[in-house]
Every structure is written in structure tokens, then in C-alpha cells.
Amino acid sequence: MPARFLRRLISFALTLALTLFGLLAVTFVIARVVPIDPVIALVGDKAPADVYAAARAHLGLDLPLWQQFIIYLRDVLSGNLGSSSTTGNPVLSDIAHTFPATLELATYAIIVGIGLGIPLGVAAAVWQGRWPDHLIRVVSLFGYSVPVFWLGLVALLVFYARLDWVGGPGRLDIAYDYIVEPWSGLLTVDAAAAGEWDVFWNAVSHLVLPVALLAYFSMAYIGRMTRSFMIDELGKEYITTARVKGASEARVIWRHALGNAAVPLITVVALSYAYLLEGAVLTETVFAWPGLGSYITQALFDADMAAVLGGTLVVGASFVALNIFSELVYAWLDPRARMK
Amino acid sequence: MSLSSPLPPRRGLRAWLTSDTPASRFQARLGRYYATWRALSSNPLTLLGLAILLALVLVAAFAPWLAPFAPNDQDLANRLAPMGGLHPLGTDQLGRDILSRLLYGSRVTLAIIVLVAVISAPIGLAVGTIAGYFGGWVAAVLMRVTDIFMAFPRLILALAFVAVLGPGIDNAVIAIAITAWPPYARIARAETLTFRNADFVRASIVEGAGHWRILMTQIVPLCLGSMIVRVTLDMAGVILIAAGLGFLGLGAQPPTAEWGAMISTGRDYMLDQWWVAAMPGIAILLVSLAFNLLGDGLRDALDPRKRRS
Numbered sequence: 001m002p003a004r005f006l007r008r009l010i011s012f013a014l015t016l017a018l019t020l021f022g023l024l025a026v027t028f029v030i031a032r033v034v035p036i037d038p039v040i041a042l043v044g045d046k047a048p049a050d051v052y053a054a055a056r057a058h059l060g061l062d063l064p065l066w067q068q069f070i071i072y073l074r075d076v077l078s079g080n081l082g083s084s085s086t087t088g089n090p091v092l093s094d095i096a097h098t099f100p101a102t103l104e105l106a107t108y109a110i111i112v113g114i115g116l117g118i119p120l121g122v123a124a125a126v127w128q129g130r131w132p133d134h135l136i137r138v139v140s141l142f143g144y145s146v147p148v149f150w151l152g153l154v155a156l157l158v159f160y161a162r163l164d165w166v167g168g169p170g171r172l173d174i175a176y177d178y179i180v181e182p183w184s185g186l187l188t189v190d191a192a193a194a195g196e197w198d199v200f201w202n203a204v205s206h207l208v209l210p211v212a213l214l215a216y217f218s219m220a221y222i223g224r225m226t227r228s229f230m231i232d233e234l235g236k237e238y239i240t241t242a243r244v245k246g247a248s249e250a251r252v253i254w255r256h257a258l259g260n261a262a263v264p265l266i267t268v269v270a271l272s273y274a275y276l277l278e279g280a281v282l283t284e285t286v287f288a289w290p291g292l293g294s295y296i297t298q299a300l301f302d303a304d305m306a307a308v309l310g311g312t313l314v315v316g317a318s319f320v321a322l323n324i325f326s327e328l329v330y331a332w333l334d335p336r337a338r339m340k
Numbered sequence: 341m342s343l344s345s346p347l348p349p350r351r352g353l354r355a356w357l358t359s360d361t362p363a364s365r366f367q368a369r370l371g372r373y374y375a376t377w378r379a380l381s382s383n384p385l386t387l388l389g390l391a392i393l394l395a396l397v398l399v400a401a402f403a404p405w406l407a408p409f410a411p412n413d414q415d416l417a418n419r420l421a422p423m424g425g426l427h428p429l430g431t432d433q434l435g436r437d438i439l440s441r442l443l444y445g446s447r448v449t450l451a452i453i454v455l456v457a458v459i460s461a462p463i464g465l466a467v468g469t470i471a472g473y474f475g476g477w478v479a480a481v482l483m484r485v486t487d488i489f490m491a492f493p494r495l496i497l498a499l500a501f502v503a504v505l506g507p508g509i510d511n512a513v514i515a516i517a518i519t520a521w522p523p524y525a526r527i528a529r530a531e532t533l534t535f536r537n538a539d540f541v542r543a544s545i546v547e548g549a550g551h552w553r554i555l556m557t558q559i560v561p562l563c564l565g566s567m568i569v570r571v572t573l574d575m576a577g578v579i580l581i582a583a584g585l586g587f588l589g590l591g592a593q594p595p596t597a598e599w600g601a602m603i604s605t606g607r608d609y610m611l612d613q614w615w616v617a618a619m620p621g622i623a624i625l626l627v628s629l630a631f632n633l634l635g636d637g638l639r640d641a642l643d644p645r646k647r648r649s
Contacts, residue, residue, distance in 0.1 A: 015487070022488030026497075030504050145629035147580050149587050150603055150621035157610050278493035282584050296496065297588055300503045312500045319493050 009328070016324050023316045027309045028072050032065070081313065082306035086299065091310035094295065099314065100185025101171060102284070102291035106276040107186075108211045113218030113276075114269060118258075120219070121226025125234060126253060136223050143220030148213065148279060152286035155209050167206035169288035176202045210287045214279060218272040225268040229261035263333045270326035274319045379641035386637025392630035400446040407440035411597040420613045430615045433605060438616065441597035442623050448598045449627060452513055452582045453575050459517035461571050464524020469559050471525070472532025473551070483529065490522040495581055502590045509598070512591040516581055520574060527570055531563045565642045573635030576628040583624050599624050 040047075043055045056062050060071055075082070081091035120139075123132040160168045167173065171187055176199045180190045188207070191200035233239065234257050242256045243249075281293030288294070292311055299307035358375070362368035380386050399406060408426075415435035423430045429438040467486060471479040489497075494516075501515035535541065536559075544554050585591035586600025594601065599620040606617025 018484060019488050022485070023492070026488070026492070027500070030500055141629065141632055144632050145576055145580075145625055147583050147587075147600070147603070147621060147624045147628075149584060150617070150624065153603070153607060153610055153617055154621070157614060161611050274493070278495055281495055281499070282587065285588065296499065300499060300588075300590070303503075305503070308500060308503050312496050315493050315496050 012324055012328060016320060019320050020317060023313065023320065024073060024076060025069070027313055027316075028069050031072075031305055031309055032068075076313070081310035084299065084307040084310075085304045086302045086307070091306050094307065095292065095310060095314055097185070098290060098292045098295040100182075101187075101289060102277060102280045102293060104186045104188065105207070105210055105214060105280055105283070105289065105291065106273060108207060109214035109276050110218055110269065110273045112211060112215035113222055113272065116215070117219040117222030118226050118265070121223040122230055122253065122258060124223065124227040125230030128231060133227070136227060140220035140224045143217050148217065149282040149286050151216075152210070152213050152283055155213060156286070159209060166208045167202060169206075169286075171206055171289065172199065172202050173206075210283050210289060214276050214283055217279060218276055221272050221275075222265070222268055226261065226265060229264055230257055233257040233261050263330060266329050266333070267326040270322045270329075274322040277315055277318055376641050380637050383637050383640065385633050386641075389630040389633030389635075389637065392626055393634060396446055396450060396627055396630070399443055400450045403443045403447060407437070407443045409437035409440040411441045411444040412436060412595045413440075420609060420616065422613075423615055429619050430613070432602070432616050433609060438602075438619050441602060442599070442619060445597040445599045445602065445620065445623070446627075448509065448592055448596060449579060449582070449624075452509065452516070453578060455513045456517045456520055456578050456582075457571055457575065459513070460520035461524055461567060463517075464521040465528050465560065465563060465567060467521070468525040468528025468530075469532050469555055469563060472529040473536060473555055473559055475536075479529070482525070486522045486525045489519070490526075492519065494519040494577075495584060498581060498585060499588075499590065502585060507590045507593060509592045509596070512582060512585045515585075516578055520578065523574070524567060524570060527566055528563045531566055532559055535559075535562060569635060569639045569642055572631055572638055576631035576635065579624060579628045579631070 039052055039056045039059060039061065043051055047055070053062075060068060063071070079092055081095075083089065084091050084094055087094055120132070120136050124136040125133075127133055156168070159165050180187070180194050180196050180199050183190050183193065187203040188200060191197070191203055234253075239252060239257060242252045247256070277292075280289075280291055281297060283289065284291045284293035285297055292315065296308055296311035296315075299305075299311065354374075356367065357371045359367065359371065362371055380390075408428075413436060415431065418427075418431055418435045419433055421427050421431040421435070427437050427439065429442065431437055432441070467482050471482040471486075497519045498512070498515040501518060502511050505511035505514065541554060541558055544558055549557075582591055583598075583600030583603070586598045587604045589601070589604060592598030592601050594605075602620040603617045603624075606613075606615075606620070609616050
């Protein structure tokens with residue numbers, strides 16, 4: 001068995017490497033066909049031909065494409081994503097600054113999404129065709145159909161501007177800025193660690209709306225998938241066996257059925273988390289959240305290709321990593337997947 | 341299928357359509373369409389979705405006759421007018437009639453949906469059926485490419501492509517289509533694998549049919565059902581991505597009346613003139629919802645295995 005698992009691990013590693021390679025190839029191609037000439041951006045369009053040629057050589061653009069690609073690969077693998085033309089910093093350090101904000105948003109959202117989505121999905125499966133089932137169907141249908149940025153604007157209007165229940169756009173009120181030394185970049189964690197509870201609660205009040213919004217979308221997805229997995233499981237014979245031997249209904253549902261449904265659910269949760277990292281792009285724009293999504297869109301408008309591609313690469317890599325992670329856990333938990 | 345009367349009349353069009361022993365291909369095909377329609381129309385929500393989409397098509401076709409104003413007619417004296425009266429849904433920051441802009445905006449939405457479907461579905465179908473039919477290294481290469489594109493987050497990839505190609509509807513369509521085909525390829529391949537070794541395919545081979553002919557006449561038609569379901573469901577997401585690109589200012593450019601871009605301009609007036617941003621959002625929601633409803637209904641009607649879940 002361990003040998004088989006090891007072989008699977010190696011095959012996953014190969015898939016990962018190949019997919020990342022493809023990711024890099026696509027970003028490289030995008031960077032080369034972009035109509036902005038990076039040389040002109042550097043020396044200006046009035047530069048004499050020899051200066052232009054020197055700058056071109058300096059950027060390595062006079063080399064054949066395959067050599068450029070190898071240099072690009074080497075740079076990326078050594079953590080060099082180039083420099084942002086707007087902030088002047090290395091893209092990697094920019095991303096290191098903005099990514100925690102996105103991570104904080106997505107992580108709280110996935111926790112809430114799991115916490116609500118799984119019980120709702122179980123309820124919908126147990127009472128199939130009754131009101132909990134209809135409720136989750138309506139809730140998830142709305143979640144699949146509503147534009148996230150619009151719902152965010154409406155939520156801001158109602159809960160911030162009109163009712164004033166929550167904090168507005170941004171991560172903190174201005175008065176609380178720069179109090180807590182950033183350590184993890186997750187404001188709630190940093191503030192709690194420093195014992196600055198004012199800052200903590202302010203950060204929470206700013207988190208509530210965007211987290212609720214993102215959590216809603218992951219809840220819709222997780223709930224719907226939980227429902228369909230649970231219906232599959234509850235129809236199987238081992239459930240009848242469990243009931244016959246006298247297990248309580250709660251034990252049958254939560255231990256037996258959900259225990260087995262949990263295996264495919266891991267994939268769903270990982271996928272949902274990956275979508276949250278992406279869905280943050282629009283949400284962050286609406287909530288003026290200084291995360292990776294805002295960084296990429298801002299860079300886009302400034303024609304800062306190094307930043308756009310660096311950001312794309314990081315999100316793409318997290319996507320791939322989460323996919324692979326879920327397949328690994330799946331293979332580890334599900335004996336049938338191990339057998340293949 | 342339950343019949344209301346114990347002794348139904350066995351004549352007429354319905355009997356011909358539901359006949360167990362169709363006399364011709366034509367009759368069999370029509371009979372299948374009829375059965376699908378019966379399954380579809382038995383679900384009121386599916387019909388609602390279909391009705392909304394029909395309305396969308398009609399509105400897009402007849403926008404100039406339905407709209408009370410031209411979409412880009414400015415009336416600066418009448419900026420941000422509230423709902424009601426001459427402007428049923430109010431006016432925006434340039435005094436343009438919001439209802440008229442919504443009606444014309446349906447053309448943009450419809451164009452994006454149709455173009456994305458027409459570009460991405462055939463690509464996915466081709467890649468998937470070829471990979472499934474030939475297998476071996478062809479499949480390995482094609483599906484690996486598919487996986488790579490699958491691994492990309494859709495919106496981010498669309499953003500990156502738009503960044504390269506420049507903002508605009510055409511480029512938004514290309515960007516979305518490039519990110520939309522991989523799931524179709526996976527579905528088409530999975531479907532193809534289930535009947536690649538079926539007797540009717542072998543019979544074709546024995547008859548001397550070439551690969552191309554088998555693909556086009558045996559494989560592709562059988563994949564269409566699940567493709568239609570998936571494409572319909574996907575269009576709900578495509579609308580949201582297109583609107584998202586428009587909202588970010590990377591899709592349709594001003595002054596084109598596009599729903600996502602309309603929300604983006606309405607955002608500045610959200611506090612006092614909420615309808616400017618609210619109305620286009622409702623339009624997006626309705627159309628996206630319609631595709632989800634129709635897609636769910638189609639899945640139930642075309643795929644009896646999933647009817648229960």
C-alpha cells in the first residue's frame with residue numbers, strides 16, 4: 001500500500017510541475033505579446049537607436065524566445081517576479097504585503113461557509129423535498145446568479161451607509177491605522193497578539209460585510225454539494241444496516257453518512273477556497289480592500305505587466321496547490337482512490 | 341408517464357409523437373423532442389427561466405421600439421432623476437434614461453453570451469471528443485493542456501488576457517471564451533469514453549467509416565445533450581464574469597450601455613440615487629437566474645440519471 005501511495009505522490013508531483021510549467025508558459029506568452037514595448041517604457045520613444053539597443057540587450061530581449069523563456073523560468077523559480085513599474089518594489093514583496101489581506105478575507109469566509117453550508121446541506125438531504133430543501137435551493141440559486149460586486153454595493157449601502165452597523169470600506173478606520181505592528185499581516189491576529197482590542201474590534205467590524213458576502217457564495221456551493229453527496233450516501237445499504245442494528249438517527253446521519261460524504265467534500269471545500277481567493281478580486285474592488293485582487297486590478301490600469309503577471313502567477317499557483325492538496329487528501333482518505 | 345384518462349385516445353399528433361414504434365427517423369426524432377419538452381414544461385421554474393430568456397431575446401431585438409429614449413441621449417437638466425413619470429427607472433448622471441439603457445444593454449449581454457457559446461463550446465467539444473476517441477498520447481497531451489487552463493482562475497485569466505488585448509467587448513469575449521472551454525472538453529471526453537467501445541461504433545468501423553466520419557456522426561451527436569446542459573448552466577457564470585469585467589472598466593467601454601459598466605458608474609451615486617446602480621444589477625441577476633433555472637431543468641429532462649438529485 002505505501003508503495004502505491006508513493007507512486008501516486010510522484011505522479012501528483014509531476015502533474016503539479018507540469019501544470020505550473022504550463023502556467024508559466026502562458027504568462028510568458030502573455031508578457032511577450034503585450035503591445036507595450038518595455039524598452040520604450042524604459043528609455044522613452046526619443047532615445048537614439050544605440051541607447052535603445054543597449055537597453056534591449058540589458059533586458060535580454062535580443063535573445064531568442066526560448067532563451068528568454070529559460071531566463072524567465074530561472075527568475076521565477078528563484079523568486080524573482082520582476083519589479084513593479086508603479087511601486088518600484090519587487091513584485092514578490094508587493095505580493096507578500098497584499099496577499100495576507102486577501103488570505104484573511106478568504107479564510108474567515110471559508111470557515112463561515114463550511115460552518116453554515118454543511119449543516120444546511122445535511123438538513124436539505126435529510127428533509128429532501130421539504131422546506132429546508134427548498135430553502136437551500138433558493139439560497140444557492142440566488143448565490144449562483146447574483147453579481148458579487150453588486151451585492152457588495154447594496155450591502156454597503158444598507159448596513160454601512162444607512163444602518164451604520166458595520167465598518168465601511170478598507171481594513172480599518174483611519175484612526176486605528178499604524179497602531180499594530182504587522183507581523184502575520186492578518187490584522188485580527190496581529191491585533192489580538194498585541195493585545196490591542198480596539199484595533200481588533202475595528203478590524204472585525206470592517207471584515208464582517210466582505211466576509212459575509214464571500215461566505216455566502218461558498219455556503220451556496222458547499223451546501224449544494226453536501227446535499228447531493230448526503231442523498232447519495234443516505235440511499236446506500238450500510239445506512240439501513242446501521243439503522244437495523246439500532247444506531248440513533250443522529251449517529252446514522254452525522255457519523256455514518258456525513259463521515260463518508262466528507263471525503264468528496266474535501267475537494268469541494270478546497271475548490272471553494274480557491275474560488276474565494278479569486279472571487280476576492282471583485283469583492284476587494286468594492287470594499288477598497290488592499291489585497292491581491294486590488295493590486296492586480298490597479299496594476300492592470302497602470303499597464304504594470306510585471307505586477308499583473310506576478311499576481312496571476314501567485315493566484316494560479318495557489319489554485320493548483322489547493323487542487324493537488326485536495327486530490328492528495330482524497331487519495332489518502334478514500335481507499336477506492338488508493339486502489340486505482 | 342401517467343395519463344389522466346384510463347382510456348386515452350390513441351390517435352392524433354400526440355399518439356404519433358409518443359409512439360413506441362416510430363416508423364421513420366423523423367418521427368423518432370420529433371418524438372424525442374416532444375418527450376424532452378414534456379419533461380421541461382412540467383417544471384414551472386424551468387418555464388420561468390425560458391420565459392425570461394425569450395423576453396431577453398425579444399427585448400434585444402426590439403430595443404429601438406421598446407425604449408422610450410435613445411440610450412445615449414443626454415439630458416443634463418434632468419440628471420439623476422428619481423424613478424417614475426417620464427423616466428420609469430430614473431436617469432443617470434448624464435440624464436440618460438436608465439430603462440432605455442437597460443433595454444439596449446440586453447443586446448450587449450446577448451451578444452456576449454452567444455459569442456462565448458459559439459466560440460468555446462465547439463473548441464471544448466472538439467478537444468474532448470478527439471481526446472476521448474483516440475486516447476493514448478493524443479489524449480494525454482490534450483487533457484494536460486485542458487488541465488493547465490482549468491488550473492487558472494477564470495476571472496484572473498480573463499483579466500490577464502484583457503490586459504494584453506486591451507479593454508473592450510470583443511476582447512472580453514475572447515478572454516472569457518479562452519477560459520470557458522476546458523470544462524466542456526472534460527465533459528465531452530468523459531461522455532466519449534462511455535461509448536467509444538460501444539457496438540454501434542464498432543459497427544461503423546466494420547462498415548468502413550473513417551475516424552472523422554465516426555466522430556461527426558456517432559460521437560459528437562451523443563455528446564450534445566450534456567454539452568447543452570453544461571453550456572446553459574455556464575452562461576449564468578459568463579454573464580457574471582462579463583459584467584464583472586464591465587464593472588472593472590475592462591469590458592464594454594463608455595458610452596456603450598452595458599449592465600456591469602452601468603453599475604460601476606452608478607456606484608458614485610449609491611448613497612442618494614441608489615436606483616442608478618441597483619437597476620442594472622437586478623437585470624444581471626434576472627438573466628443569470630434564468631440560465632440557472634433553464635439549465636437545471638434541461639439537466640433533469642435530458643439526463644434521467646440525475647433526475648433524483
